[in-house]
Amino acid sequence: MLSSWAFSLAGQHLSGRLPRRWSHVQGVANRAAISSPILTVDELTLLQDAAVLHDIGYATDLATSGFHPLDGARYLRKIGVSRRLCALVAHHSCAYREAELRGLSAELAEWEDERSIVRDLLWWADMTTTPDGEPTSVHDRIEEIQKRYGPEDLVTFFIRQAKPELVGAVERAEERLRAAGVDYIAK
Numbered sequence: 097m098l099s100s101w102a103f104s105l106a107g108q109h110l111s112g113r114l115p116r117r118w119s120h121v122q123g124v125a126n127r128a129a130i131s132s133p134i135l136t137v138d139e140l141t142l143l144q145d146a147a148v149l150h151d152i153g154y155a156t157d158l159a160t161s162g163f164h165p166l167d168g169a170r171y172l173r174k175i176g177v178s179r180r181l182c183a184l185v186a187h188h189s190c191a192y193r194e195a196e197l198r199g200l201s202a203e204l205a206e207w208e209d210e211r212s213i214v215r216d217l218l219w220w221a222d223m224t225t226t227p228d229g230e231p232t233s234v235h236d237r238i239e240e241i242q243k244r245y246g247p248e249d250l251v252t253f254f255i256r257q258a259k260p261e262l263v264g265a266v267e268r269a270e271e272r273l274r275a276a277g278v279d280y281i282a283k
Contacts, residue, residue, distance in 0.1 A: 102145040109155035116227050121148050123229025127221035131269075133276045139214050146184040146218050153185070163200050165191040169207055183207035184215060189222045190258035190265075197250055197257075213272060220269035223262050224280075231281075234266040 103125075110118040128147040132140050153159060153168030160167055169186035173179075187209040195204040209215065223234045232240070238255055245251040255262075273280045 099141060099145050102148050106148045106152055109152050109158060113156060114154055117151055117154050119229035120225060120227050121151050121229075123225040123231070124148070124150065124221045126229070127225050127231065127280075128217060130278055130280055131217050131221075131273060133278055134272050135214070135217075142181060142184070143214050143217055143221075146181055146188070146214075147221050149181070150185050150188045150218065150222060161198075161200060161203070163191075163195065163198050163204075166195070166200055166203055179207070180210070183210060184218055187215070189219050190261045193258040193261070194251070194254040197254055213269070216265040216269045216272075219262060219265040223266055234263055238262065 106121055107118065110121065125144050125147040128143045129140075131143065135143065149168065149172065151164060151168065152171065153164035153166065158167050158171045160170070165186050165188055169182040172182045172185060186204060186207040192201065192204060192209065195201050220234075223237050224232055226232045226237065226240065227244070238259055241255050242252045245255075270280060
């Protein structure tokens with residue numbers, strides 16, 4: 097139940113200038129959609145909105161700190177988006193680890209990481225979607241991120257630190273999806 101406003105907002109900021117990022121967030125939203133059997137309608141809408149908006153902070157017109165989860169959450173707060181949606185964007189895919197490395201932990205602490213199934217499903221959808229929006233495995237995604245950024249980049253260091261938590265969230269999400277009979281395997 098992706099909200100048209102969220103899709104439109106993400107498209108406005110990403111589709112023209114960052115087409116690959118736009119493909120990624122659309123793919124993440126599509127992955128999130130298959131979790132409908134295990135969520136309420138409101139949870140599914142929240143998850144899909146977070147999925148399509150999670151990387152909005154990459155937009156050059158919104159980037160202020162240089163840390164996209166924080167920039168995205170701040171922008172969404174500024175336009176009146178719910179605190180919960182802002183928090184999901186702020187904390188997507190173990191962002192607190194990267195915030196520590198960037199010296200932005202205090203700023204990120206404005207939003208609480210809810211550690212819920214909705215959060216785990218957001219992390220799962222992000223970490224099982226390629227930059228081009230195609231399904232993948234969490235291990236292949238982590239490897240792709242490391243290759244894309246290179247061995248000396250802060251993002252590579254972050255992803256290595258975050259790997260156990262990312263894999264844990266993905267495993268919890270996939271366990272819930274399997275229990276509900278949802279076919280989520282990347283083909």
